[in-house]
Amino acid sequence: MTNAGPAIFALNTSRGFGEAAAAAAHTELLPHEERPFEDGEFKVRPLCNVRNRHVFVIQSLYGEAHQSVCDKLCRLLFFLGAVRDAGAARVTAVMPYLCFARKDQRSQARDPVTTRYAAKLLESAGATDVLTMDVHNVAAYQNAFRVPAEHLEARSLLLEPVSALAQEMDVAVVSPDVGGVRRAMAFREMLAGQTRQVISSAFVEKRRSAGVVSGERVVGDVEGRTVILVDDLISRGTTLARAADACRRHGALQVWAAVVHGVFAADAESVLEGVGLNRLVITNTIPPFRLSPAFVARTVQVMNAAPLFGEAIVRIYDGRSLVELQERETNGSHFRGPGPR
Secondary structure, three states: OOOOOOEEEEOHHHHHHHHHHHHHOOOOOOOEEEEEOOOOOEEEEEOOOOOOOEEEEEOOOOOOOOOOHHHHHHHHHHHHHHHHHOOOOEEEEEEOOOOOOOOOOOOOOOOOOHHHHHHHHHHHHOOOEEEEEOOOOHHHHHHHOOOOEEEEOOHHHHHHHHHHHHHHOOEEEEEOOHHHHHHHHHHHHHHHHHHOOOOEEEEEOOEEEOOEEEOOOEEOOOOOOEEEEEEEEEOOOHHHHHHHHHHHHOOOOEEEEEEEEEOOOOOHHHHHHOOOOOEEEEEOOOOOOOOOHHHHHHHEEEEOOHHHHHHHHHHHHHOOOHHHHHHHHHOOOOOOOOOOO
16 A cells, blocks of 8 residues: 555544545555553554654544543544654544533533543644534634644535425424524525525523423424424433424424434433434434434434545545535535545
């Protein structure tokens, strides 16, 4: 294999995603080693020459049974350091799902701003750029880093299964809380532009006190419509379930959800089963491994985000615009992969 093109690695837990992203970039993953030691320590290293190359390291930072969020972050940090020590000219940390991005401000006295601390760790380990998808707060994410912080949006991926629906029936795009209104409005505008249909919008009030979420008022008209709830992340599913229930009580005929990252923590499946979602569209930044195969087959549609990351990697390597990539996606020209290199 020649040194032409980006040098792409994917750590073991993100290997499938990395292979798909590399294929979209018309290259292959480079070999690396992850070696465990008896006491829980490990070493990670590239197994090929990376001197003077632009290296991309793919690791989605979600927790699972055999590797916690912190385990995965630590492995990523050590690998970034190893490739920098091996002479890489530039190192981009590619994190389809970025951990600790939800705690981006102080909501109580002496709260940690964990997003900023994670950014410092990545920079200190050797990341010269970072790339992720649909963080909770884009401004906070960009301000946390002192290196270029690139950000992809999954709207076009989530929109694909919804477009045919909007051609057949009246649709309302709904944010499950006030904080997500801008995200939902951008989704609505893109859906309306692609389908040439009139798409309603609404949001559901949300109050949080001592960790308890409440609020059932729907602002906007959902009666007689199919509702599409739009959000960046599902954790336990309580926010989505509360919003779905409120929309049904206000006359919605069906409830779909389009959500980028499916964490599905704790009893999320039973929470979502209880409100009878007609369809849940997510991306594969986090595989839905916590859900039962029966629930996935019945309710969930997983959209592949890896090709979008593949083109973003090529564009970063070539010095081309990511803004143009996002604008093309927004205008409905879906990614089909870059041409031969």
